[in-house]
Amino acid sequence: MALDRETAMQVAAVLSKGLPYIQRFTGKTVVIKYGGNAMENEELKSSFARDVVLMKLVGINPIVVHGGGPQIGELLERLNIKSNFVNGMRVTDSQTMDVVEMVLGGQVNKQIVSLINSHGGTAVGLTGKDANLIRARKLEVMNRSPELERPEIIDIGHVGEVASVNVEVIEMLTRSNVIPVIAPIGVGPDGASYNINADLVAGKVAEAMKAEKLILLTNVSGLKSKEDKVLTGLTAKQVNDLIEDGTIHGGMLPKIRCALSAVENGVRTSHIIDGRVAHATLLEIFTDEGVGTLISRN
Numbered sequence: 001m002a003l004d005r006e007t008a009m010q011v012a013a014v015l016s017k018g019l020p021y022i023q024r025f026t027g028k029t030v031v032i033k034y035g036g037n038a039m040e041n042e043e044l045k046s047s048f049a050r051d052v053v054l055m056k057l058v059g060i061n062p063i064v065v066h067g068g069g070p071q072i073g074e075l076l077e078r079l080n081i082k083s084n085f086v087n088g089m090r091v092t093d094s095q096t097m098d099v100v101e102m103v104l105g106g107q108v109n110k111q112i113v114s115l116i117n118s119h120g121g122t123a124v125g126l127t128g129k130d131a132n133l134i135r136a137r138k139l140e141v142m143n144r145s146p147e148l149e150r151p152e153i154i155d156i157g158h159v160g161e162v163a164s165v166n167v168e169v170i171e172m173l174t175r176s177n178v179i180p181v182i183a184p185i186g187v188g189p190d191g192a193s194y195n196i197n198a199d200l201v202a203g204k205v206a207e208a209m210k211a212e213k214l215i216l217l218t219n220v221s222g223l224k225s226k227e228d229k230v231l232t233g234l235t236a237k238q239v240n241d242l243i244e245d246g247t248i249h250g251g252m253l254p255k256i257r258c259a260l261s262a263v264e265n266g267v268r269t270s271h272i273i274d275g276r277v278a279h280a281t282l283l284e285i286f287t288d289e290g291v292g293t294l295i296s297r298n
Protein backbone atom coordinates (compact mmCIF):
# COMPACT_ATOMS: atom_id res chain seq x y z
CA MET A 1 0.00 0.00 0.00
CA ALA A 2 1.44 3.37 -1.02
CA LEU A 3 1.86 5.92 1.79
CA ASP A 4 1.32 9.63 1.42
CA ARG A 5 4.52 11.67 1.67
CA GLU A 6 3.93 12.88 5.24
CA THR A 7 3.27 9.37 6.56
CA ALA A 8 6.27 8.03 4.65
CA MET A 9 8.48 10.72 6.28
CA GLN A 10 7.15 9.73 9.70
CA VAL A 11 7.91 6.07 9.05
CA ALA A 12 11.45 6.95 7.97
CA ALA A 13 11.96 9.11 11.08
CA VAL A 14 10.70 6.35 13.40
CA LEU A 15 12.93 3.74 11.76
CA SER A 16 15.93 6.03 12.01
CA LYS A 17 15.26 6.68 15.73
CA GLY A 18 15.49 2.94 16.30
CA LEU A 19 19.09 2.82 15.00
CA PRO A 20 20.95 3.34 18.34
CA TYR A 21 18.82 0.64 19.99
CA ILE A 22 19.39 -1.77 17.13
CA GLN A 23 23.15 -1.11 17.37
CA ARG A 24 23.04 -1.68 21.14
CA PHE A 25 21.09 -4.91 21.09
CA THR A 26 22.09 -6.61 17.87
CA GLY A 27 23.80 -9.94 18.59
CA LYS A 28 22.30 -10.01 22.12
CA THR A 29 19.86 -12.52 23.55
CA VAL A 30 16.48 -11.39 24.88
CA VAL A 31 14.25 -13.88 26.69
CA ILE A 32 10.58 -12.98 26.53
CA LYS A 33 8.07 -14.65 28.81
CA TYR A 34 4.67 -14.45 27.22
CA GLY A 35 2.13 -14.98 30.00
CA GLY A 36 -1.21 -16.64 29.40
CA ASN A 37 -2.91 -13.52 30.75
CA ALA A 38 -1.22 -11.36 28.10
CA MET A 39 -2.72 -13.48 25.29
CA GLU A 40 -5.95 -11.52 25.61
CA ASN A 41 -7.05 -11.31 21.99
CA GLU A 42 -6.01 -12.15 18.43
CA GLU A 43 -4.76 -8.63 17.70
CA LEU A 44 -2.43 -8.63 20.72
CA LYS A 45 -1.12 -12.09 19.88
CA SER A 46 -0.45 -10.98 16.35
CA SER A 47 1.37 -7.79 17.42
CA PHE A 48 3.50 -9.89 19.80
CA ALA A 49 4.46 -12.26 16.97
CA ARG A 50 5.36 -9.35 14.66
CA ASP A 51 7.58 -7.83 17.38
CA VAL A 52 9.47 -11.11 17.77
CA VAL A 53 9.98 -11.43 13.99
CA LEU A 54 11.22 -7.84 13.77
CA MET A 55 13.67 -8.38 16.64
CA LYS A 56 15.15 -11.39 14.88
CA LEU A 57 15.48 -9.49 11.60
CA VAL A 58 17.56 -6.74 13.21
CA GLY A 59 19.98 -9.28 14.68
CA ILE A 60 18.58 -9.78 18.19
CA ASN A 61 18.14 -13.37 19.39
CA PRO A 62 14.66 -13.61 20.87
CA ILE A 63 13.81 -16.72 22.90
CA VAL A 64 10.14 -17.09 23.77
CA VAL A 65 9.01 -18.92 26.91
CA HIS A 66 5.24 -19.02 27.20
CA GLY A 67 2.70 -19.59 29.95
CA GLY A 68 -0.92 -20.56 29.59
CA GLY A 69 -2.32 -20.64 33.13
CA PRO A 70 -5.79 -19.30 32.13
CA GLN A 71 -5.93 -21.71 29.15
CA ILE A 72 -5.12 -24.67 31.46
CA GLY A 73 -7.77 -23.40 33.89
CA GLU A 74 -10.39 -23.31 31.11
CA LEU A 75 -9.85 -26.92 30.05
CA LEU A 76 -9.72 -28.14 33.66
CA GLU A 77 -13.06 -26.45 34.26
CA ARG A 78 -14.58 -28.02 31.15
CA LEU A 79 -13.38 -31.40 32.40
CA ASN A 80 -14.73 -30.67 35.90
CA ILE A 81 -11.29 -31.00 37.50
CA LYS A 82 -10.72 -28.73 40.50
CA SER A 83 -7.53 -26.67 40.59
CA ASN A 84 -5.83 -24.94 43.56
CA PHE A 85 -2.78 -22.73 43.87
CA VAL A 86 -0.18 -22.63 46.67
CA ASN A 87 2.25 -19.65 46.56
CA GLY A 88 1.26 -18.98 42.93
CA MET A 89 1.91 -22.63 41.88
CA ARG A 90 -0.82 -24.92 40.58
CA VAL A 91 -1.26 -28.06 42.68
CA THR A 92 -0.74 -30.71 39.97
CA ASP A 93 -1.91 -34.31 40.37
CA SER A 94 -1.44 -36.86 37.55
CA GLN A 95 -4.73 -36.00 35.85
CA THR A 96 -3.96 -32.27 35.98
CA MET A 97 -0.45 -32.93 34.62
CA ASP A 98 -1.98 -34.57 31.53
CA VAL A 99 -4.09 -31.47 30.92
CA VAL A 100 -1.11 -29.14 31.51
CA GLU A 101 0.97 -31.07 28.98
CA MET A 102 -1.82 -31.03 26.39
CA VAL A 103 -2.57 -27.34 26.74
CA LEU A 104 0.98 -25.99 27.05
CA GLY A 105 2.86 -28.42 24.79
CA GLY A 106 0.04 -28.73 22.26
CA GLN A 107 -2.45 -25.93 21.98
CA VAL A 108 -0.62 -22.83 23.26
CA ASN A 109 2.87 -23.70 22.00
CA LYS A 110 1.72 -24.47 18.46
CA GLN A 111 -0.48 -21.39 18.31
CA ILE A 112 2.49 -19.11 19.09
CA VAL A 113 4.78 -21.00 16.67
CA SER A 114 2.19 -20.67 13.90
CA LEU A 115 1.67 -16.97 14.50
CA ILE A 116 5.40 -16.19 14.39
CA ASN A 117 5.77 -18.24 11.22
CA SER A 118 2.76 -16.60 9.59
CA HIS A 119 4.50 -13.24 10.06
CA GLY A 120 7.60 -14.46 8.25
CA GLY A 121 9.70 -15.81 11.12
CA THR A 122 10.97 -19.36 11.58
CA ALA A 123 9.87 -20.58 14.99
CA VAL A 124 10.28 -24.07 16.40
CA GLY A 125 8.26 -25.15 19.44
CA LEU A 126 9.74 -27.27 22.21
CA THR A 127 8.82 -28.45 25.65
CA GLY A 128 11.53 -29.06 28.22
CA LYS A 129 11.35 -32.73 27.27
CA ASP A 130 12.71 -32.14 23.75
CA ALA A 131 16.45 -32.90 23.81
CA ASN A 132 16.21 -32.70 27.61
CA LEU A 133 16.00 -28.94 27.23
CA ILE A 134 14.80 -28.40 30.81
CA ARG A 135 15.76 -30.93 33.42
CA ALA A 136 13.57 -30.61 36.49
CA ARG A 137 13.36 -31.70 40.08
CA LYS A 138 10.34 -31.73 42.35
CA LEU A 139 9.63 -28.36 43.91
CA GLU A 140 9.43 -28.38 47.68
CA VAL A 141 7.05 -25.82 49.11
CA MET A 142 7.32 -25.07 52.82
CA ASN A 143 4.38 -24.29 55.07
CA ARG A 144 5.74 -21.72 57.53
CA SER A 145 2.47 -21.08 59.33
CA PRO A 146 3.10 -19.71 62.87
CA GLU A 147 0.62 -22.33 64.12
CA LEU A 148 3.13 -25.07 63.27
CA GLU A 149 5.92 -26.01 65.65
CA ARG A 150 8.33 -26.23 62.74
CA PRO A 151 7.95 -25.61 58.95
CA GLU A 152 6.47 -28.52 57.04
CA ILE A 153 6.79 -29.52 53.38
CA ILE A 154 3.52 -29.21 51.41
CA ASP A 155 3.20 -31.77 48.61
CA ILE A 156 1.85 -29.99 45.51
CA GLY A 157 2.31 -32.97 43.18
CA HIS A 158 4.06 -32.89 39.81
CA VAL A 159 5.33 -29.33 40.17
CA GLY A 160 8.96 -28.83 39.39
CA GLU A 161 11.78 -26.34 39.46
CA VAL A 162 14.54 -26.02 36.89
CA ALA A 163 17.60 -28.18 37.62
CA SER A 164 19.44 -27.34 34.36
CA VAL A 165 18.96 -25.89 30.89
CA ASN A 166 20.47 -27.48 27.76
CA VAL A 167 22.06 -24.34 26.35
CA GLU A 168 23.56 -26.13 23.31
CA VAL A 169 20.13 -26.94 21.88
CA ILE A 170 19.00 -23.32 22.15
CA GLU A 171 22.26 -22.11 20.61
CA MET A 172 21.96 -24.61 17.78
CA LEU A 173 18.51 -23.21 16.95
CA THR A 174 19.41 -19.54 17.24
CA ARG A 175 22.55 -20.08 15.11
CA SER A 176 20.28 -21.45 12.39
CA ASN A 177 18.09 -18.34 12.58
CA VAL A 178 15.33 -20.25 14.32
CA ILE A 179 13.28 -18.65 17.10
CA PRO A 180 12.83 -21.15 19.96
CA VAL A 181 9.37 -21.17 21.56
CA ILE A 182 9.53 -23.04 24.86
CA ALA A 183 6.65 -24.56 26.87
CA PRO A 184 7.39 -24.74 30.62
CA ILE A 185 7.34 -28.50 31.08
CA GLY A 186 10.42 -30.11 32.59
CA VAL A 187 11.69 -33.67 32.52
CA GLY A 188 12.71 -35.50 35.72
CA PRO A 189 15.59 -38.00 36.05
CA ASP A 190 13.10 -40.84 35.46
CA GLY A 191 11.59 -39.20 32.34
CA ALA A 192 8.51 -37.95 34.21
CA SER A 193 6.90 -34.62 33.30
CA TYR A 194 6.95 -31.66 35.65
CA ASN A 195 4.70 -28.63 35.53
CA ILE A 196 6.93 -25.58 36.04
CA ASN A 197 5.78 -22.02 36.45
CA ALA A 198 6.64 -20.27 33.18
CA ASP A 199 8.30 -17.30 34.92
CA LEU A 200 10.76 -19.69 36.59
CA VAL A 201 11.62 -21.31 33.26
CA ALA A 202 12.08 -17.92 31.55
CA GLY A 203 14.33 -16.72 34.38
CA LYS A 204 16.54 -19.82 34.30
CA VAL A 205 16.75 -19.81 30.49
CA ALA A 206 17.79 -16.13 30.64
CA GLU A 207 20.44 -16.93 33.26
CA ALA A 208 21.79 -19.93 31.34
CA MET A 209 21.93 -17.93 28.08
CA LYS A 210 23.47 -14.90 29.84
CA ALA A 211 20.72 -12.82 28.26
CA GLU A 212 20.83 -9.07 27.93
CA LYS A 213 17.19 -8.78 28.98
CA LEU A 214 14.47 -10.86 30.56
CA ILE A 215 11.08 -9.43 29.62
CA LEU A 216 8.07 -10.74 31.54
CA LEU A 217 4.84 -9.83 29.74
CA THR A 218 1.82 -9.92 32.02
CA ASN A 219 -1.63 -8.41 32.52
CA VAL A 220 -0.77 -5.60 34.92
CA SER A 221 1.15 -2.38 34.29
CA GLY A 222 4.00 -3.56 36.53
CA LEU A 223 4.76 -4.42 40.12
CA LYS A 224 2.43 -2.30 42.23
CA SER A 225 2.59 -0.84 45.74
CA LYS A 226 -0.24 -1.02 48.29
CA GLU A 227 -1.38 2.36 46.90
CA ASP A 228 -1.61 0.82 43.40
CA LYS A 229 1.40 2.75 42.03
CA VAL A 230 3.80 0.98 39.64
CA LEU A 231 7.13 0.50 41.41
CA THR A 232 10.51 0.45 39.71
CA GLY A 233 14.16 0.38 40.74
CA LEU A 234 13.59 -1.92 43.72
CA THR A 235 16.29 -3.54 45.86
CA ALA A 236 16.09 -7.19 46.97
CA LYS A 237 15.39 -6.03 50.54
CA GLN A 238 12.45 -3.84 49.44
CA VAL A 239 11.02 -6.72 47.44
CA ASN A 240 11.26 -9.06 50.45
CA ASP A 241 9.48 -6.49 52.64
CA LEU A 242 6.68 -6.22 50.05
CA ILE A 243 6.33 -10.01 50.04
CA GLU A 244 6.21 -10.16 53.82
CA ASP A 245 3.52 -7.49 54.18
CA GLY A 246 1.40 -9.21 51.49
CA THR A 247 1.67 -6.46 48.84
CA ILE A 248 3.17 -9.00 46.44
CA HIS A 249 1.09 -12.17 46.27
CA GLY A 250 -0.26 -14.84 43.91
CA GLY A 251 1.21 -14.97 40.41
CA MET A 252 3.40 -11.93 41.09
CA LEU A 253 5.43 -13.92 43.66
CA PRO A 254 7.28 -16.26 41.26
CA LYS A 255 7.53 -13.41 38.74
CA ILE A 256 9.38 -11.01 40.99
CA ARG A 257 11.54 -13.73 42.52
CA CYS A 258 12.81 -14.90 39.14
CA ALA A 259 13.27 -11.32 37.89
CA LEU A 260 15.54 -10.68 40.89
CA SER A 261 17.37 -13.97 40.61
CA ALA A 262 18.05 -13.34 36.92
CA VAL A 263 19.79 -10.01 37.50
CA GLU A 264 21.75 -11.48 40.42
CA ASN A 265 22.93 -14.25 38.08
CA GLY A 266 24.23 -12.40 35.05
CA VAL A 267 21.19 -11.03 33.17
CA ARG A 268 21.63 -7.29 32.71
CA THR A 269 18.02 -6.20 33.28
CA SER A 270 14.63 -7.76 34.03
CA HIS A 271 11.39 -6.05 33.08
CA ILE A 272 7.83 -6.76 34.19
CA ILE A 273 5.67 -5.10 31.55
CA ASP A 274 2.08 -4.84 30.45
CA GLY A 275 1.44 -7.32 27.67
CA ARG A 276 -2.02 -5.82 27.09
CA VAL A 277 -0.34 -2.82 25.43
CA ALA A 278 0.11 -3.44 21.69
CA HIS A 279 3.80 -3.79 20.74
CA ALA A 280 4.86 -3.71 24.42
CA THR A 281 8.06 -5.61 23.53
CA LEU A 282 9.08 -3.13 20.81
CA LEU A 283 8.40 -0.21 23.12
CA GLU A 284 10.67 -1.79 25.71
CA ILE A 285 13.56 -2.55 23.37
CA PHE A 286 13.54 0.21 20.77
CA THR A 287 12.48 3.28 22.74
CA ASP A 288 13.08 4.94 26.10
CA GLU A 289 9.38 4.56 26.80
CA GLY A 290 9.86 1.22 28.56
CA VAL A 291 6.60 0.40 30.29
CA GLY A 292 6.39 -1.23 33.70
CA THR A 293 8.90 -2.29 36.35
CA LEU A 294 12.63 -2.41 35.68
CA ILE A 295 14.91 -4.47 37.88
CA SER A 296 18.64 -4.11 37.35
CA ARG A 297 21.76 -5.34 39.09
CA ASN A 298 22.58 -2.01 40.74
Ligand SMILES: Nc1ncnc2c1ncn2[C@@H]1O[C@H](COP(=O)(O)OP(=O)(O)O)[C@@H](O)[C@H]1O
Pocket residue numbers: 035036037038067069199217218219220222223224225247248249250251252253255
Ligand atom coordinates in the same frame (compact mmCIF):
# COMPACT_ATOMS: atom_id res chain seq x y z
N1 LIG B 1 2.07 -6.20 44.03
C1 LIG B 1 1.51 -6.63 42.89
N2 LIG B 1 1.59 -5.87 41.76
C2 LIG B 1 1.02 -6.28 40.60
N3 LIG B 1 0.33 -7.45 40.46
C3 LIG B 1 0.21 -8.25 41.54
C4 LIG B 1 0.81 -7.88 42.80
N4 LIG B 1 0.55 -8.87 43.68
C5 LIG B 1 -0.17 -9.79 43.03
N5 LIG B 1 -0.39 -9.45 41.75
C6 LIG B 1 -1.14 -10.27 40.78
O1 LIG B 1 -0.24 -10.96 39.93
C7 LIG B 1 -0.89 -11.14 38.67
C8 LIG B 1 0.14 -11.48 37.59
O2 LIG B 1 0.55 -12.84 37.72
P1 LIG B 1 -0.13 -14.00 36.84
O3 LIG B 1 -1.60 -13.94 36.98
O4 LIG B 1 0.55 -15.27 37.19
O5 LIG B 1 0.22 -13.51 35.37
P2 LIG B 1 0.90 -14.21 34.12
O6 LIG B 1 -0.12 -15.16 33.57
O7 LIG B 1 1.19 -13.08 33.22
O8 LIG B 1 2.15 -14.90 34.62
C9 LIG B 1 -1.61 -9.84 38.47
O9 LIG B 1 -2.69 -9.96 37.57
C10 LIG B 1 -2.07 -9.48 39.88
O10 LIG B 1 -3.37 -9.94 40.11
Ligand SMILES: CC(=O)N[C@@H](CCC(=O)OP(=O)(O)O)C(=O)O
Pocket residue numbers: 034035036037066067068069070072088089090100159160184195196197198199251
Ligand atom coordinates in the same frame (compact mmCIF):
# COMPACT_ATOMS: atom_id res chain seq x y z
C1 LIG C 1 3.33 -24.84 38.54
C2 LIG C 1 2.46 -23.89 37.78
O1 LIG C 1 1.72 -23.12 38.38
N1 LIG C 1 2.54 -23.93 36.45
C3 LIG C 1 1.76 -23.10 35.57
C4 LIG C 1 2.32 -23.22 34.17
C5 LIG C 1 1.76 -22.20 33.21
C6 LIG C 1 2.10 -20.78 33.58
O2 LIG C 1 3.00 -20.47 34.34
O3 LIG C 1 1.31 -19.87 32.91
P1 LIG C 1 1.18 -18.28 33.17
O4 LIG C 1 2.53 -17.70 32.97
O5 LIG C 1 0.21 -17.89 32.13
O6 LIG C 1 0.68 -18.08 34.58
C7 LIG C 1 0.27 -23.51 35.60
O7 LIG C 1 -0.04 -24.69 35.76
O8 LIG C 1 -0.57 -22.61 35.43
